[in-house]
Amino acid sequence: MVKIHAFGLNHSEVSRCRKGQSPNGAFPPHSRHRRGGEIAQTTDPQQLSPVGQAVISLVGR
Known part of the structure; x- marks a missing residue:
C-alpha cells in the first residue's frame, strides 16, 4: 500500500471536469497518471520495498 503525498493533474482531467464530462460528475479523488x-x-x-521507501508512479507513451 502506498501513502500518497502528492499527485498531478493534467489539462484533460481539469477541463473535462469543468465541462461536466467527468464520468461520475465529480473531480477525480486522485490522479490516474502521476503520484x-x-x-x-x-x-x-x-x-518488496521496505515500509517508508519513497516511490513514484508515472504513465508514459
Missing part, C-alpha cells in the same frame, strides 16, 4: 509517496504497508518485506 508520489511512500510504502505504507507491504505483503512481503523481504522481497
